[in-house]
Amino acid sequence: MPPDARIDTIRIAPTNDPSHDELRRLESGLDSLQAVPDTPHGAFRRTLDGVLPPILLLIALVAAWQVYILIAKPRPDLIPGPLDVFGALASAWSSDRLQLAVATSLERGGLGFIIAVVIGTPIGLLLAECRPVRRALGPLLSGLQVLPSVAWVPAAIIWFGISDATVYFVILMGAVPSIANGLVSGVDQIPPQLRRVGTVLGASRFEMATLVVLPAALPGYFSGLKQGWAFAWRSLMAAEIIVIGGNIGFGLGTMLDQNRELADLSGVLATILAILFVGILVELVIFAPIERRLLRRRGLMAAGLR
Amino acid sequence: MTILTDASVAVSPTALEPAAITIEALGKRYGTGPLVLDNINLSIPAGQFVCLLGASGCGKSTLLNIIAGLEKPTEGAVTVASGKAAVMFQDAALFPWLTAGRNVELALKLRGVRRKDRWGDALELLDLVNLADAADKRPHELSGGMRQRVALARSLAQDRKVLLMDEPFAALDAITRDLLHEELERVWRQTGRTIVFVTHNVREAARLGQRILLMSSRPGRIANEWTISDTQTRRIESPEVARLGDEITDQLREEIRRNAT
DSSP, rough: OTTTOOOOOOGGGOOOOOHHHHHHHHHHHHHHHOOOOOOOOHHHHHHHHHHHHHHHHHHHHHHHHHHHHHHHOOTTSHHHHHHHHHHHHHHHHHHHHHHHHHHHHHHHHHHHHHHHHHHHHHHHHHHHHHHHHHHHHHHHHHHHHHHHHHGGGGHHHHHHHHSSSEEEEEHHHHHHHHHHHHHHHHTTOOOOHHHHHHTTTTHHHHIIIIIIIIHHHHHHHHHHHHHHHHHHHHHHHHHHHHHTTTOOOOHHHHHHHHHTTTTTHHHHHHHHHHHHHHHHHHHIIHHHHHHHHHHHHTTOOOOGGO | OOOOOHHHHOOOOOOTEEEEEEEEEEESSSSSSOOEEEEEEEETTTOOOOEEETTTTSSHHHHHHHHTTTSSSEEEEEEEEEEOOOEEEOOOOOTTOOOOOHHHHHHHHHHOOOOOHHHHHHHHHHHHTGGGTTTOOGGGGOOOOHHHHHHHHHHHTTOOSSSEETTTTTTTOHHHHHHHHHHHHHHHHHHHOOOEESSHHHHHHHHOOEEEEEEEEBEEEEEEEEOOOOOOOOTTTHHHHHHHHHHHHHHHHHHHTTTTO
């Protein structure tokens, strides 16, 4: 058949057939009866629903903490109050150390994560589509995912010295297995029916991969990316705590270790809060909106999470 | 490739009609397991609506998959005169990341239709199943019946003369199924396609088929066949359908009883 063949068959629809009109009206009626009524919440309402509960919980926790300090009066160098911690946070901010640490860590984490995506994605594709590679490399990759990537720090220091390369190496060892495994499980979870449809529709190998397999694997791949980011961020913090000195920059982990050396518990807790906050921010600002959009478009979102 | 547009071809096939599907001495077994299909011989004229009926596990879906080229026969041969066949499954199997219109359009794209014609053609195909308004809806926003109609439009987009259907309406409620029978029959009369329709629903077969093939189980053979000479549209509640259904059900039960130990 020439590639530009047109459909002739559908142009012969008789429109003057009364029983056809009858059928159309019946179908339309049934369609509207069976249609799922959409109850959209406004963007404002959705944001309010998502933001209000965690903020209320945060306020309650800080209040309980303050009440405990007031009643039990513990030693401030062992259990500082919320005001001390926020004071430490404010002084780190005013001396620009906090901004520097967050910027350094975010830059390393982001760059390391991007490199991990670039390396992990082809590995994942190869594993998912090539059976012998999967048998050989699969268990190793799952094992690497369980191995805490901090365990690589001593080896990395010997190989690369006290440098950024060490930090990036540890990030990669943490994130690449998660990303590759996420893609593999995304591909594994594709309903076999979708591939059959691709075959029936006459997709070539390349078309099957780009038009069917990759889009179908996207939700699994995306949760792999999320996990990969979490592993990258954790590995980075661990590496920054251990790898100190040389020409290495000042990150959040470095700041944490400095505060420990000064026995400044308020500073330590303030840094932990900052690390936590960056993690939550990245999740809320980058990953959550993409994921929500991805899942909602496919009807995979549970009603309660809309 | 020419397309059958002559309605009389679809309505009154004769033995002189060239066979659209020829099956010769077909056998199938999985590995060293028992025979699933045994010595199936079948010739289906172009434009015929054939219902393939049998109990669960009789190999009717396997036979359909072999005709579709999704599985290989162990013995014998299948020839589809027009080349490949379009297939529709029980599960609509629409791509969940595409809208209804894009799903149909993808089939056109994989067939090689030019980009500028695709969207218009997709809308026409959706209109053929009365879903032109749902083109921008995603599969999860559609009801089961609507999804199957999109799947029907998608398989028509392949523009192949043979349409294979594997229990396409089995998961639908009775009212929707009834309407889809009408829709399918209308599309069949309009497009003159050869349809092989697998079902385990006797009434459905008696309602739709011009020719009904009853399969026995383990191994699957063609146990009996009925040809309906009256080619008028039948209603599923009509006495003819009921009478034919009774007759087929009796034989089907006989076949099932043979498997009792």
